[in-house]
Amino acid sequence: xxxxxxxxxxxxxxxxxxxxxxxxxxxxxxxxxxxxxxxxxxxxxxxxxxxxxxxxxxxxxxxxxxxxxxxxxxxxxxxxxxxxxxxxxxxxxxxxxxxxxxxxxxxxxxxxxxxxxxxxxxxxxxxxxxxxxxxxxxxxxxxxxxxxxxxxxxxxxxxxxxxxxxxxxxxxxxxxxxxxxxxxxxxxxxxxxxxxxxxxxxxxxxxxxxxxxxxxxxxxxxxxxxxxxxxxxxxxxxxx
Amino acid sequence: xxxxxxxxxxxxxxxxxxxxxxxxxxxxxxxxxxxxxxxxxxxxxxxxxxxxxxxxxxxxxxxxxxxxxxxxxxxxxxxxxxxxxxxxxxxxxxxxxxxxxxxxxxxxxxxxxxxxxxxxxxxxxxxxxxxxxxxxxxxxxxxxxxxxxxxxxxxxxxxxxxxxxxxxxxxxxxxxxxxxxxxxxxxxxxxxxxxxxxxxxxxxxxxxxxxxxxxxxxxxxxxxxxxxxxxxxxxxxxxxxxxxxxxxxxxxxxxxxxxxxxxxxxxxxxxxxxxxxxxxxxxxxxxxxxxxxxxxxxxxxxxx
Numbered sequence: 001x002x003x004x005x006x007x008x009x010x011x012x013x014x015x016x017x018x019x020x021x022x023x024x025x026x027x028x029x030x031x032x033x034x035x036x037x038x039x040x041x042x043x044x045x046x047x048x049x050x051x052x053x054x055x056x057x058x059x060x061x062x063x064x065x066x067x068x069x070x071x072x073x074x075x076x077x078x079x080x081x082x083x084x085x086x087x088x089x090x091x092x093x094x095x096x097x098x099x100x101x102x103x104x105x106x107x108x109x110x111x112x113x114x115x116x117x118x119x120x121x122x123x124x125x126x127x128x129x130x131x132x133x134x135x136x137x138x139x140x141x142x143x144x145x146x147x148x149x150x151x152x153x154x155x156x157x158x159x160x161x162x163x164x165x166x167x168x169x170x171x172x173x174x175x176x177x178x179x180x181x182x183x184x185x186x187x188x189x190x191x192x193x194x195x196x197x198x199x200x201x202x203x204x205x206x207x208x209x210x211x212x213x214x215x216x217x218x219x220x221x222x223x224x225x226x227x228x229x230x231x232x233x234x235x236x237x238x239x240x
Numbered sequence: 241x242x243x244x245x246x247x248x249x250x251x252x253x254x255x256x257x258x259x260x261x262x263x264x265x266x267x268x269x270x271x272x273x274x275x276x277x278x279x280x281x282x283x284x285x286x287x288x289x290x291x292x293x294x295x296x297x298x299x300x301x302x303x304x305x306x307x308x309x310x311x312x313x314x315x316x317x318x319x320x321x322x323x324x325x326x327x328x329x330x331x332x333x334x335x336x337x338x339x340x341x342x343x344x345x346x347x348x349x350x351x352x353x354x355x356x357x358x359x360x361x362x363x364x365x366x367x368x369x370x371x372x373x374x375x376x377x378x379x380x381x382x383x384x385x386x387x388x389x390x391x392x393x394x395x396x397x398x399x400x401x402x403x404x405x406x407x408x409x410x411x412x413x414x415x416x417x418x419x420x421x422x423x424x425x426x427x428x429x430x431x432x433x434x435x436x437x438x439x440x441x442x443x444x445x446x447x448x449x450x451x452x453x454x455x456x457x458x459x460x461x462x463x464x465x466x467x468x469x470x471x472x473x474x475x476x477x478x479x480x481x482x483x484x485x486x487x488x489x490x491x492x493x494x495x496x497x498x499x500x501x502x503x504x505x506x507x508x509x510x511x512x513x514x515x516x517x518x519x520x521x522x523x524x525x526x527x528x529x530x531x532x533x534x535x536x537x538x539x540x541x542x543x544x
Contacts, residue, residue: 050457072462079459090457092450103451106245107460155458 001159001190002026002049007058009044009214017056018044020214026192028158031185033201034194035225036211042194045211046163049192050082051075063158080108083152083160083189087167089144091136097123097147098132104151122154126180142173146180153184160184162193166200174200201225249468253444254475260440261476267436268480268529269487271429272522274422276488279518281419284510285412291508292408298385300325300374300392301399309399317372321397325374332391336384339377345370371399381405430529433480437473437533444469445537466538473530481526485519 002024009019019041026032034042047053048060051067060067063081070078091100098119105115123129126146136144145165152160162181166174178200185191195201201208201224208223209216254261302322303312322342329340348370352360359365374392378384385403392401445452455465489512496509 076456076459076461079457082459084457090450090454092454103454104458107455107464108458109461109464151454151458 001028001030001063002192003061004045004048005059005061007048007055007060009041009048009053010056017214019048019055019211021058022211022214022216023058024209024216024219026190028190029185029188031182031191031204031206032193033204033206033208033223033225034192034211035196035201035208035227037196037227039213040211041214042211043163044214046084046161046192046194049159049161050084051078076108080155081157081159083149083155083157085145085148085152085160085162085165087164089136089141089148089168091144091147091151093136096133096135097128097139100136100147101151101154104154108155110155118154119150122150125183126150126153127176140173141169142176145169145173145177149177149180149184153189157189159190159192162191162195164195165193166195166197171199178204196225196227198225198227246464246467246471250471250475253448253468253472256447257440257444257472260436260443261472264433264437264440264473264476265480265483267429267433268477268526269483271426271433272481272484272526273487274426274429275525276484276515276518276522277491278419278422278426279521280488280492280510280514281415281422283514285415285419287508287510288408288412288415292405298376298378298381298388298401298403300376300401302372302374303397303399304371305368307399311394312397312399314396317397321395322372322374325392325395325397328391328395329374329376333376333388336379336387337376338379341375343373343375345372348372430525433477433529434533437477437530438537440476441469441473441534441537444472466534469538470531470534473534474527477526477530478523481519481523484522485515488515488518 003026004022004024007019007022008017010017022041022045024045034045036042044053048055048067049062051060051070054068062078065078067078092103095103101119101122102115105118110118120129120132123132126149128143128146128150131139131143136147139147145168149165160181165181166177169177174197181191181193182204205222205224207221208218208225210218210223210225302317302325303309303315305316326340326342329337345367349365349367352365352370376388378388385405389401389403392398452465492510492512492515497511501509
């Protein structure tokens, strides 16, 4: 579903690559934790899949399409197949819960009656039935993230990307969000979640891909994550 | 769905930046009024030329009695000389002269008496004080005068050849300069309009950056993201063009129809019809202005 082939990504004015010769393959319906410290390249991976960024070298394939050679006018079409959730929710503060979710369908030209059916259904699924008329500031962090997930999932994308979705939430609330993502994964949606929350990773026991300074240091099914474990750089030092 | 959504977004954008929208409308209004005024002045010049060049002719003054000019040393032009001149005109200037007629001293006196029944500045004049002349109407007044002048000047019986159009040249120059001035001001104002539209769209894009970000995130097409901004600029500019057309119509009505035409009624003036004829041009310029400036701005601000 998602394939990185020897992907290297440089950003302007930084000598070290954000991703350094990364090759990953993620299959349809998988649930993958992308772990690593801040600056390890997790967000770069997500941006590359969204085609917010293009690799400096190597290729990124999503659903069989080579994103590096995709022309600009096809990018919107590509993004409709992705749902994306962020740490900071990114809701529109002037719009209600319902409007926030409906917005995602309106702007891709969905018909009114489709929206009337799809939005309540997805709000029900994420557990926000009855809160359609609230505005984001009237909701708790967990509820706001549920709105964001509803917005990402309302178009039933085959891939859901989540960049630190629990980063701003307390452990109990995070658990609820994880259950929701798991539930979405069970419908067949491929879920890639970037996180550095050890507790969640270790509790869920899904596939773990660990990045350190832009390099894949571990790719393990039903893996764990121990951020106190010496990172690659330190290992090199101790070995020396 | 798509259309109503885009329109709703656009109305929202126009309301959110009301002051900027109004200023775009006003600046396009003023700049296009100058553009229109410049075009109308040129139209006026053309009309005057058409009108006056029809009436105004080249005059070959024939030698009067006691002329101080050396060309007339032989005395008053004789009938033979006049006939010879007419033959020259018919022969050598056939391609340049449309019509020719002889204005005798009697004709001249008649015209004079009609215009100044009490004598010129109190001095009564007689038929003998008048001067006979050949009135020539040219096929192409702009081109042919030099030829006619060349052929007739210095012939026996001819005192001088004068191009009556020369009388109007200063007026045309003045109108032409006014027109160029208006065009220059129009240029400056159009530049201001482009900059203002650019700034307005930038502000609008900035105030909607959250929405734009979400739209890109969920895969809205580029035209869908940009259309409200494009329409915003275009509608404001076209409103400005509408005002400019209205302003020019009012200006033509009060300045030309109600005033000039009443006081000086023997020339052709521009009218409301001329304004309406340039209206599509003005609206077109406004639309183009908005589209070009939006396009330049949006490429940077809402890129996928």
